[in-house]
Amino acid sequence: xxxxxxxxxxxxxxxxxxxxxxxxxxxxxxxxxxxxxxxxxxxxxxxxxxxxxxxxxxxxxxxxxxxxxxxxxxxxxxxxxxxxxxxxxxxxxxxxxxxxxxxxxxxxxxxxxxxxxxxxxxxxxxxxxxxxxxxxxxxxxxxxxxxxxxxxxxxxxxxxxxxxxxxxxxxxxxxxxxxxxxxxxxxxxxxxxxxxxxxxxxxxxxxxxxxxxxxxxxxxxxxxxxxx
Amino acid sequence: xxxxxxxxxxxxxxxxxxxxxxxxxxxxxxxxxxxxxxxxxxxxxxxxxxxxxxxxxxxxxxxxxxxxxxxxxxxxxxxxxxxxxxxxxxxxxxxxxxxxxxxxxxxxxxxxxxxxxxxxxxxxxxxxxxxxxxxxxxxxxxxxxxxxxxxxxxxxxxxxxxxxxxxxxxxxxxxxxxxxxxxxxxxxxxxxxxxxxxxxxxxxxxxxxxxxxxxxxxxxxxxxxxxxxxxxxxxxxxxxxxxxxxxxxx
Amino acid sequence: xxxxxxxxxxxxxxxxxxxxxxxxxxxxxxxxxxxxxxxxxxxxxxxxxxxxxxxxxxxxxxxxxxxxxxxxxxxxxxxxxxxxxxxxxxxxxxxxxxxxxxxxxxxxxxxxxxxxxxxxxxxxxxxxxxxxxxxxxxxxxxxxxxxxxxxxxxxxxxxxxxxxxxxxxxxxxxxxxxxxxxxxxxxxxxxxxxxxxxxxxxxxxxxxxxxxxxxxxxxxxxxxxxxxxxxxxxxxxxxxxxxxxxxxxxxxxxxxxxxxxxxxxxxxxxxxx
Numbered sequence: 214x215x216x217x218x219x220x221x222x223x224x225x226x227x228x229x230x231x232x233x234x235x236x237x238x239x240x241x242x243x244x245x246x247x248x249x250x251x252x253x254x255x256x257x258x259x260x261x262x263x264x265x266x267x268x269x270x271x272x273x274x275x276x277x278x279x280x281x282x283x284x285x286x287x288x289x290x291x292x293x294x295x296x297x298x299x300x301x302x303x304x305x306x307x308x309x310x311x312x313x314x315x316x317x318x319x320x321x322x323x324x325x326x327x328x329x330x331x332x333x334x335x336x337x338x339x340x341x342x343x344x345x346x347x348x349x350x351x352x353x354x355x356x357x358x359x360x361x362x363x364x365x366x367x368x369x370x371x372x373x374x375x376x377x378x379x380x381x382x383x384x385x386x387x388x389x390x391x392x393x394x395x396x397x398x399x400x401x402x403x404x405x406x407x408x409x410x411x412x413x414x415x416x417x418x419x420x421x422x423x424x425x426x427x428x429x430x431x432x433x434x435x436x437x438x439x440x441x
Numbered sequence: 442x443x444x445x446x447x448x449x450x451x452x453x454x455x456x457x458x459x460x461x462x463x464x465x466x467x468x469x470x471x472x473x474x475x476x477x478x479x480x481x482x483x484x485x486x487x488x489x490x491x492x493x494x495x496x497x498x499x500x501x502x503x504x505x506x507x508x509x510x511x512x513x514x515x516x517x518x519x520x521x522x523x524x525x526x527x528x529x530x531x532x533x534x535x536x537x538x539x540x541x542x543x544x545x546x547x548x549x550x551x552x553x554x555x556x557x558x559x560x561x562x563x564x565x566x567x568x569x570x571x572x573x574x575x576x577x578x579x580x581x582x583x584x585x586x587x588x589x590x591x592x593x594x595x596x597x598x599x600x601x602x603x604x605x606x607x608x609x610x611x612x613x614x615x616x617x618x619x620x621x622x623x624x625x626x627x628x629x630x631x632x633x634x635x636x637x638x639x640x641x642x643x644x645x646x647x648x649x650x651x652x653x654x655x656x657x658x659x660x661x662x663x664x665x666x667x668x669x670x671x672x673x674x675x676x677x678x679x680x681x682x683x684x685x686x687x688x689x690x691x
Numbered sequence: 692x693x694x695x696x697x698x699x700x701x702x703x704x705x706x707x708x709x710x711x712x713x714x715x716x717x718x719x720x721x722x723x724x725x726x727x728x729x730x731x732x733x734x735x736x737x738x739x740x741x742x743x744x745x746x747x748x749x750x751x752x753x754x755x756x757x758x759x760x761x762x763x764x765x766x767x768x769x770x771x772x773x774x775x776x777x778x779x780x781x782x783x784x785x786x787x788x789x790x791x792x793x794x795x796x797x798x799x800x801x802x803x804x805x806x807x808x809x810x811x812x813x814x815x816x817x818x819x820x821x822x823x824x825x826x827x828x829x830x831x832x833x834x835x836x837x838x839x840x841x842x843x844x845x846x847x848x849x850x851x852x853x854x855x856x857x858x859x860x861x862x863x864x865x866x867x868x869x870x871x872x873x874x875x876x877x878x879x880x881x882x883x884x885x886x887x888x889x890x891x892x893x894x895x896x897x898x899x900x901x902x903x904x905x906x907x908x909x910x911x912x913x914x915x916x917x918x919x920x921x922x923x924x925x926x927x928x929x930x931x932x933x934x935x936x937x938x939x940x941x942x943x944x945x946x947x948x949x950x951x952x953x954x955x956x957x958x959x960x961x962x963x964x
Binding site for chain 1 (some may be wrong): 501504506527528530536537538546547548549579580582593598668
């Protein structure tokens with residue numbers, strides 16, 4: 214066991230490439246998912262329109278999407294035999310970002326909807342009194358809910374960084390190209406190197422702790438300023 | 442149709458806002474009905490009445506926050522939406538931003554440019570005696586300061602009418618005084634004031650005329666002294682005397 | 692501002708990857724199996740090839756069944772697997788250009804030290820499987836249509852045993868890769884058929900030992916195939932062929948023979964043989 218953690222602590226170039234790729238893929242996917250999910254969730258949360266209930270149910274259901282299914286779907290899209298095969302994206306980090314974006318967007322959107330809906334309940338009359346436009350309403354709600362939405366983004370980050378099913382299928386776990394922490398853990402497990410796999414798992418956990426702690430620190434200062 | 446147009450054209454001479462046969466129903470219950478009033482331009486009109494009389498609802502209908510179920514509200518003979526008006530709520534709704542950012546937001550909604558926003562926000566801060574607190578989170582201000590900011594924020598919108606829904610009901614006398622000063626200063630600049638209040642003392646200090654509601658109907662209206670000192674309706678008489686009046690079949 | 696920041700972060704990253712892919716040196720994609728990957732063979736031979744030709748080889752290591760499926764979809768330039776019949780079918784259907792033998796390793800049956808079926812030391816695999824079935828000793832199968840799985844089923848057939856009838860009883864299909872099956876199988880005290888390479892490199896052996904080995908029926912032939920560029924226009928035929936030619940060349944074959952784990956040679960080159 215000590216030996217496995219020693220390997221982690223020595224932190225060679227190989228390991229840093231894997232960790233950096235994990236972060237790059239997951240942070241990109243979460244950022245893209247926020248770009249789509251925040252406005253989408255805010256629209257659903259701040260406006261009443263026909264079909265709103267259907268969208269809400271759909272978003273909530275999609276939160277439970279199995280990563281393997283997303284991976285399979287993206288594989289079929291990006292495969293040379295698939296409709297987007299010409300792009301040549303299969304087995305690249307971009308494919309992994311796409312898969313994780315699909316996985317995380319419903320989570321961001323559904324949780325954003327909840328946060329924005331609650332805040333809008335508080336702001337609605339004041340906004341109506343100001344006569345704000347739809348666009349300003351969405352922008353102001355997203356901005357004023359920004360610290361709560363950080364937690365939403367964290368939920369997305371947690372799901373994406375821990376996920377192995379989707380990135381394994383569309384990334385292929387190619388050494389130095391698409392190998393990330395979770396696929397490495399799966400690989401080391403299949404090689405029977407359970408202690409190394411566990412040590413990598415602990416490292417992944419540590420990474421998640423660092424990211425979460427950073428965001429929480431930000432949130433705590435926001436709460437102190439009554440901004441959250 | 443022609444009749445209503447003629448009628449409102451006449452009303453316009455002295456009034457900025459007219460309600461005709463105004464009513465509101467929700468959940469199968471009629472909460473407000475048959476209200477005909479004219480809000481005089483440049484005056485301070487107070488809306489009074491017991492709890493549940495429909496005062497806040499009436500104010501929201503006048504402001505255009507709610508669509509009337511019956512009747513009409515006309516602004517210079519037109520619908521009130523998108524008019525130069527602003528409202529201060531009983532419990533101030535502070536955006537999760539700094540004091541000055543709350544003012545900037547209201548100014549930006551008015552479509553003002555950056556320079557005008559900064560100037561307007563600074564001026565409003567001074568008016569509300571909040572310059573020192575410009576950078577503080579608005580939600581950490583005291584209740585009195587928050588309400589001052591709310592009034593200042595409403596006034597930067599440069600409204601023709603300022604609506605206030607019991608703005609001082611939870612404030613101490615000093616804070617109440619500052620709010621009244623702000624409102625009176627706006628009135629002095631020509632802003633029409635429509636305010637809901639429970640406070641007879643405030644009514645005497647601030648009111649030009651009083652609209653008295655009871656159980657969703659107009660009990661009486663008239664100049665302040667007449668309604669406060671010599672109310673004609675049984676409901677207003679009872680209320681002024683501090684008695685509970687439950688009849689609603691007047 | 693937060694959103695603008697997120698936007699630039701996202702675009703920046705995507706662009707960085709895009710640019711990175713465009714700038715990358717020439718590479719080919721090889722669909723291969725977990726046995727070659729997990730044993731470390733590729734880590735040994737690919738750098739030699741890249742040094743010589745400048746071509747980077749990216750390996751997707753999955754079960755032979757899935758590797759063939761992926762190659763049929765055109766997702767790969769070269770197929771490097773071990774299931775001769777399926778490979779020949781792949782070529783016959785026009786998905787591949789031609790098939791060449793590369794090397795072989797052998798399968799072994801590993802089992803727990805207490806040896807419940809009493810097969811330790813046997814070298815007749817058919818007889819050993821019969822004994823396991825008779826004793827109804829647990830047997831873990833990959834059950835994933837991989838090359839190893841196909842070889843195992845062929846051996847059961849030779850022994851005349853219908854394992855499907857025992858499925859869920861003493862015959863347990865894990866439906867996963869070799870490593871996962873070894874992890875699962877050792878956990879339930881089952882016999883497991885595995886390729887020797889994966890076994891030697893496997894790090895979670897516990898009290899398991901090789902029980903049955905040395906039967907010619909357990910030789911495991913690897914073949915290499917260029918995915919047909921006439922069927923899939925984007926296949927990097929030239930670079931792919933260069934890799935195949937090198938693997939089959941004296942230098943490539945020597946590199947394979949050189950690869951040792953714990954002093955043991957795992958793969959035996961037999962190109963052209």
